Amino acid sequence: MxxxxxxxxxxxxxxxxxxxxxxxxxxxxxxxxxxxxxxxxxxxxxxxxxxxxxxxxxxxxxxxxxxxxxxxxxxxxxxxxxxxxxxxxxxxxxxxxxxxxxxxxxxxxxxxxxxxxxxxxxxxxxxxxxxxxxxxxxxxxxxxxxxxxxxxxxxxxxxxxxxxxxxxxxxxxxxxxxxxxxxxxxxxxxxxxxxxxxxxxxxxxxxxxxxxxxxxxxxxxxxxxxxxxxxxxxxxxxxxxxxxxxxQEVLHHSDEESREILASVLPKNFAAYAPLEAFKRTAQGARITPPRHIFFLLGESYGQVFFDDPYRDLNLMEAGTQFRAEPHTVSINNFISSGMISQPSLVSLLLGIYDADLELNENVLFWNHTLPTSLPLQLKALGYHTSFWYGGGLNWGSLVHFIPALGFDAAYGGTDICMNDAPRTWLGVYDHLFLAEAARRIRAEGKAQPSFHFLYTTSNHGPFRIPIEEYGFDAARLNPAMAAALEKNAAKYRGLGCAWYADWALCRFIDEMREAFPDSLFIVTGDHMGGEVPLVEGVTERQELLLRERILTAFSLYHPELTPEHLEYNTIGGHMNILPTLIELIAPKGTSYYAIEKPLTERIDHIVTPYAWLTRGEIGFYRERAAQELTVTAGMLPWMFDTERFTAERDAYVELTAYYVRHPELLMKR
Structure with missing residues (x-):
């Protein structure tokens, strides 16, 4: 048989x-x-x-x-x-x-x-x-x-x-x-x-x-x-x-349906064929001396929760906390990402409109075209040479095609610029090695031309196998109680160690670049909240994250002339506020630019993304139709279920992206 x-x-x-x-x-x-x-x-x-x-x-x-x-x-x-x-x-x-x-x-x-x-x-x-x-x-x-x-x-x-x-x-x-x-x-x-x-x-x-x-x-x-x-x-x-x-169903809409949906974010009676024209703004004049070097650091899974008071004594953001405490660093502790995962977040930041999970980076149309809202394109107009640096390979997410179309003058992958035997995770080269090589190359470029550098790290991501102890992670030094609690939880130990390591690597790069270029401006944020969460049994009061802790990413801005008064109006912000803020800080008066959100130099009452909303007192998540009070606390907060706000605005931002996907003739040839 x-x-x-x-x-x-x-x-x-x-x-x-x-x-x-x-x-x-x-x-x-x-x-x-x-x-x-x-x-x-x-x-x-x-x-x-x-x-x-x-x-x-x-x-x-x-x-x-x-x-x-x-x-x-x-x-x-x-x-x-x-x-x-x-x-x-x-x-x-x-x-x-x-x-x-x-x-x-x-x-x-x-x-x-x-x-x-x-x-x-x-x-x-x-x-x-x-x-x-x-x-x-x-x-x-x-x-x-x-x-x-x-x-x-x-x-x-x-x-x-x-x-x-x-x-x-x-x-x-x-x-x-x-x-x-x-x-x-x-x-x-x-x-x-x-x-x-x-x-x-x-x-x-x-x-x-x-x-x-x-x-x-x-x-x-x-x-x-x-x-x-x-x-x-x-x-x-x-x-x-x-x-x-x-x-998404949004790609089936007719132009008539689009106009009705977009009405909530467009001026009344706005009838232009290209809706982004409604978001053309005029800079009010530079608030600081325009820097020769601008560094935009996007950290993998760099969440705000690690900086919050209930977890501050864990010292996981040891370097970042010191950076935030400097007199010319301004931080916003209620900052929302433009995407819940890496690619939509990155694409939205660079392209200037919400990707809305339409995967614009994988759309061949955006391999040869872009939009007037593009971040590198608008900085090039201000005279900056623009470079993109990613810790992994540029084949990820079709960045090899998408990044040049945005208007970047140069693009570098960590797996290309670092030694072949450089240790790496399955996403990319270890952060400190990638950033060190990027720093070396940036210093070699000198100061001849103003430059903008967008750097995206990869290491704070599972399976967390980086030998963190070799790079200085010592849980007992940071917090003895945490070290004792993590003795029998290897997964959390290594996850929290990677969070510490990623923060250390970012801040080491900042220090190195400030020494080389003292007038630099730094933008530091995360692609989204992620990684291992700092809930340590027996040390932290809760074992469940608040909604703000699940969603909010970190944000800091540094320049030697910057003071809290520059952003004094705001306790909330989001990824799409970064571009207009940067322009308003450094651009000459009368400069025209495109941005779908207001700058942080103006008062902001609410932020809406395709995934969540944020007000000065509340945070909500559309997928779960739930909300909580926007409060930092070691205790638990009550939930508000079956709750949605600003849905018309959310739908309009998604519709805006879909409209340009359906109308490729409106895209700009690179």
């Missing part, structure tokens, strides 16, 4: 060999059709890396070509001799169904790329309510649809012949190694090995799910090539990625 299973399993493996070959052929056709340079001459490493990575990533689907017949044919065939005899016919039927799916996805991708210069993306969702007759007309008369459909016949005939040829290859007979219980044990191990083989294939040649191939991990030399980068994604994988991220 088990010998039949063993023979059937080999047949399943033979059938499995064909789909990866088909995917590779489709990949090659795509490259040869759409890539300007058709030959790999001089680029063999890039091509080989593309096909290698795509092969393993494609196993996310292709591995099931082994598993499904194993379950549906080989296992029952081991018990049913009649079914075993017809097993190859069933395998061929399953193979042809899957092969047809591969071909369908391939021709759909080819057509889609011809129209949108991109593989499958969220635009697919826009076809739901489109004129299907128009689609058919385009398909048959523009994309040679009849020939593509006729292609099923020779294609499936080839698959049938190739599949039968593979199945006819000789198989190994099942060896009898021992008898009785020993043979049953070996049979069990063979069955388990077959299951492990499936998972090893599906996870891309590893049994660790965390190492499974995905878009963010596509090697940079492949991802920086627009066609090869897209070719590294098998067609079914690309469709799955779109399916997992359905487009």
């Amino acid at each position: 088990f010998s039949d299973f063993f023979l059937g399993m080999q047949q399943d493996l033979k059938v499995f060999l064909l789909p990866p070959v088909l995917c590779a052929v489709f990949r090659l056709i795509f490259i040869l059709v759409y890539r300007p340079k058709k030959s790999p001459r001089g680029e063999w490493r890039k091509w080989i890396t593309c096909f290698r990575y795509a092969f393993w990533w494609g196993m996310d689907f292709n591995a099931y070509v082994f598993l499904i017949p194993l379950i549906l044919v080989s296992i029952p065939g081991a018990f049913l001799p009649v079914y075993f005899a017809m097993g190859d016919g069933v395998r061929m039927g399953l193979l042809l169904v899957y092969a047809a799916a591969l071909y369908t996805a391939f021709i759909a991708k080819m057509v889609f790329y011809a129209h949108f210069h991109d593989t499958f993306n969220q635009t697919i969702w826009l076809g739901k309510n489109a004129d299907k007759r128009n689609f058919a007309d385009i398909f048959f008369h523009q994309n040679h649809g009849a020939w593509l459909l006729l292609g099923y016949l020779p294609y499936l005939a080839f698959c049938w012949a190739a599949g039968n040829a593979l199945l006819s290859l000789p198989s190994f007979s099942y060896p009898i190694v021992t008898e009785g219980v020993g043979q049953y044990a070996i049979n069990t191990l063979v069955f388990i090995a077959a299951i492990l083989l499936f998972y090893w294939l599906r996870y891309g040649g590893t049994l660790r799910h965390r190492l499974k191939p995905e878009w963010d991990e596509v090697p940079p030399l492949v991802k920086e090539d627009a066609v090869l980068g897209k070719a590294s994604i098998d067609d079914l994988i690309a469709l799955e990625m779109v399916w997992k991220r359905p487009v």
Whole structure:
């Protein structure tokens, strides 16, 4: 009986060999059709890396070509001799169904790329309510649809012949190694090995799910090539990625609906075709001497909670607390991020409008165009040379394409500028090493031209495996009670240690740059609240975070002429207030600029993002329809549920982003 299973399993493996070959052929056709340079001459490493990575990533689907017949044919065939005899016919039927799916996805991708210069993306969702007759007309008369459909016949005939040829290859007979219980044990191990083989294939040649191939991990030399980068994604994988991220309903709105929704943030009777024109402002005149160097530090998971009074004695923000206490550092302790996760937060800060989870950095339109609200674009207009520095690789989030389109003059990835053997997490090079190399290069640039540097760190992120003790983390020195409480909680110990380390690395960079360039202006904030929270059992009063502690990020501003009076009106703020604040502090009077929010030099009564709202006395979270009093306390605060405020304003900001996605003709060519 088990010998039949063993023979059937080999047949399943033979059938499995064909789909990866088909995917590779489709990949090659795509490259040869759409890539300007058709030959790999001089680029063999890039091509080989593309096909290698795509092969393993494609196993996310292709591995099931082994598993499904194993379950549906080989296992029952081991018990049913009649079914075993017809097993190859069933395998061929399953193979042809899957092969047809591969071909369908391939021709759909080819057509889609011809129209949108991109593989499958969220635009697919826009076809739901489109004129299907128009689609058919385009398909048959523009994309040679009849020939593509006729292609099923020779294609499936080839698959049938190739599949039968593979199945006819000789198989190994099942060896009898021992008898009785020993043979049953070996049979069990063979069955388990077959299951492990499936998972090893599906996870891309590893049994660790965390190492499974995905878009963010596509090697940079492949991802920086627009066609090869897209070719590294098998067609079914690309469709799955779109399916997992359905487009928001906002992208279905008509222009008439948009005008109604945008009315809550636009001036009355504003009728311009480009709504961002309503957010054009005029600077009132510089409040400080314009610095030669501006540093915008965005710290991974750099939350306000670590600075709050209930956790201050933990001394986790040892360096940051000293920096905040300086007379020319101004901090706002109620500061809200523009995104709940990294990419929307970063994109919103740089582009000047809320990303609203529309993943503008992954939208090919924003790889060659931008908006007038762009942060680097507006600083370039003030005479600054702009540079972007990221601790990881610029292939993450398609930054290699998105960052130049924003108007940055230069972009650097930590994995590129640091030594190849520089220690790193799975996100990027250790913060202090990345920032040290960035500092070295910035000093080497000198003072000839005013410069703006946006630096984004990565280390304060799970799984928190940085050797924090080597860099000075000593829990007993910071707080003996905390050290004792963390003795049996290694995960929290390492998480809080990484928070301390990230803060130390940021402030060390600040000190180094202030010594080199004393007139510098520093903006310090976090991408979002995250990482390990400073709730330590037996030390802190609560074991549950307040809403403000879950959401608010840190914010500090430093310049040798800055005083609290410059921002005296405000106890609240948000990411989208940073750009106009910077302009109002340094720009000459009469300078025109774009910003969707007011500067912190003016009184702000409330902040609204696509995710949350903030007033001087309350914080609310739209996803949970809940709110709490905006109070720093060691105790617990009551919740207000089924509560939403400023929803019209929230909807308008999301609509503003969607409007420009739907109207690419309004984007600025880089």
